[in-house]
Amino acid sequence: MIKIEGINKSFGKLHILKDINLEIENGKTTAIIGPNGSGKTTLIKIVLGLMESDSGKIFVNEINIKKGVGYKNLIGSMPQIARFPENLRVGELLEMIKDLRSRKNGVDKELFELFKLEQEINKKLGALSGGTRQRVNAALAFLFNPDILILDEPTAGLDPISSSALKDKILKEQRNGKTIVITSHILSDIEELAENIVFILEGKIIYSGTVKALIEEKGKRNLERTIASLMESNGNEHNS
Amino acid sequence: MGRSKIIGKKKLVRKIDIFDFSSERSEESNSIFKSFDYVQKTQNENKMKTFIKIYFLFLFIITFRQAKLEAKEIIIDKSGKITSIKQALRMCQDGDRLLIKKGYYKEYDIEINKRVQITGEGMPVVDAEFKSGLFHIKADEVRIEGLIIKNSGMSFVTEYAGIKIDSANNCVIRGNKILYNYFAIYIAYGSDCMIENNIISGRKSKSETTSGNGIHLWYCKNITIVNNKISNQRDGIYLEFSENSTIEDNISEDNLRYGLHFMFSHRCVYKGNTFRRNVGGVAVMYTKHVHMYNNKFENNWGPASYGLLLKDITDSEIKNNLFHENSSAIYLENSARLKIDDNNFIDNGWAVKIKSNSMDNEFTKNNFVDNTFDVATGSIKNHVIFNKNFWSKYTGYDLNHDGIGDVPYKPVGLFSAIIENNSPAMMLLRSLFIQILEVAEKVVPTITPVDLEDAQPLIKSVR
């Protein structure tokens, strides 16, 4: 379980996250959505320890993440943009990450096989096409069979075949009882994958609950229309 | 006949060169010719010019040869009848020959006041055990050859020496090893002496005061110093008030002060000598008509070292010398009318340092190669002429291909001028800033403050 308590984050004058409190349930898939610049990625980076919050605490399985980096062994993450050391080969990258992590859950190479990445193993990361990079990126997140998966825009930049393969993998891991956090602009994906939803707007959580409850509450046909109305009403609130 | 004095002397040198003094047999067989030389020389000095005089000379030689045939040879041998040099000297007469057999002779204050010839066989050792001086020559025409002369005493009052010549003429000191003495060879008021093929080395003393000079001349004339090797003395060769002497093919190195040092010693010639690694380099002062040719001044490196320090030197020539790796190759102070031609200045700190009180000195056809600084002057205006020298730092061009650069070369750089007035700035030497300054100077020559220039710099090095 990931518990977020009173997180604030500013970049200079820009207050990106405003007192975020959130609990991400174990064994469920939670989608974090919001328009560009709402603070989704910042929140994920804080959880992953890439950024530091100005105040507040984060607990992963009841342990404060500031106490040490060991919690990262529990997390597999897929950043929005795959950034790899250009001069390493795919295989070397795998070796390196294997080398640096504890592997108590063993290695899960399913996605590698699905993505046919074995044939790219000797290519340099800098020489990979955008799609292949993204596939490597996704495969890496699942590689160590982690308890928690944090996926930032996982389907962006993937071809339809890879995209559906990835979604199948996510659903499979759901069934295995993994805790999954996902952000996406593609609301149909979220409807398909996520049980819980957190809606962030301008650094604040507007809604946190199940997808189902949200749609019912607003009485709309699907998630897209629900979110649209949610944004409209909040925009109006702001303006008035 | 009727040759001049100098030619006569040269002939003498040549003849002695032929002799192999280490061989007893040839020594004996040549002794007659040798005495002939002496006689001839004496007569030269008498300036005999006419045929009649030569006729008399022949008569004299014949007489002398007969007298010489009667001259004794005294053998000094540790296992023989005569066991000490002093003993032999008491017995001998003018013209006798003392042959010292191989052995170890502990003697000092050996006074020679007869015209004798002392020859060592198998390099016998004469050791003063630091008590006093060793040989003290007071007679003319004394020869000392083939000895190891060592361990004179040291005194602040008396100039103890391995060989001291006092007011004597025509002496020859040849082929000796003169080691660990206070002074090695000390000549006062001597003339026409010959110092040749000796190896001289002092005690490895750290202080200048506890070490004397290698070859020390005081009020001497016509001394010839040839092919000696001198080290670890205070000054290697020292001349004061000594004139018309020739110093040739010597090596003077690792001395505590100067390799060569002279004052008030006019009309001397220095040829083919090597002065290297001396703490002070070479210093010459208060002298006219100095001639220095084909010498090497090398590795005289230190804060107060000079390849050649010239102070109050006038009307002299410095030609064909090599100055290599000296902290200052030539330092000129209060000197005038010097012709400095065809020298090589390579890898020195400064090639030439000139104080502004020097006048009318000319540098022509010298090579200035890879010196940190080519020229330093004390002032912006200077009375020194540089013409047709080669400067390795020169970057000008020669459009008409006459071998002479079309733009003058300014040997005193901006940085050189700056440190002249601001010595702490010297610590910026070899910094990028200074290198940029030097490039800027080449692009904009007007920023060079000193007027001094070589109007006709050579494009290629001389020779």
Place this chain on the structure above:
Amino acid sequence: MNTILKIIKYELRDVIRSKWILIYFAFLFMITEGMFQFSGSSSKVLLSMINIVLILIPIITISYGIIYMYSSREFTEMLLAQPINRKTLFTGLYSGLALPLSIAYIVGIGIPFIFHGVEENTQIPILSILLLSGIALTFVFTSLAVLISLSSDDKVKGLGIGIFVWLFMAVVYDGALLFGSYLLSEYPLEKPMVGMTMLNPIDLARVLLMLKFDISALMGYTGAIFKKFFGSPIGMLFSTAMLLLWIIVPYQIAKRIFVRKDF
């Protein structure tokens, strides 16, 4: 510690693959070898190497260091998502930069000297101080490069600051010293000059090298003061300490920034 070694291992592989380090090595090698071909004597080559050490090492290290730090952001970010302590990662990153640069320098310069030979008694001490000061300067400017690149997220700005820092230390500082000594030429400036030299790592390395080459003989009284100070055990201690400070202080500041930085 183990993790540091692992990080260094992977970063080294990345750095070596990036060719620049090989170009740097080849460049140093060709310059040194070229000098041997032109001047012939190893003593002259040693003297010319002063320029290499004092000019090339700082500018190349600082610009390469900065460029590398920016381009290795991906590497850093990826590793940060792994269970790796930030301090450990920083040490690994720093070493992965400073070590190959130092090795390229030692090997690039060293091979021609081994090939052509040096005089054991006189030149080995000079060569070793040359290598040591080169390594010290590599570390100093790696520290500065890392600090600069972490202080600004703008690559162009970072590189600009780096070049300015180099320009200041290599040129402007000495120009200011010259100007200052000209203004204050009535005062005895030798000792303040010693102090001012200690403050600039390039000057410090240059003076140490010149003393080893015995160029101090040219510097008259100034040289004597410098030689007395830097030749003494205290002077050696001070100059070593100053060089270490120049390595450690920017390193520590950069480390603090790195530990708190948002990626």
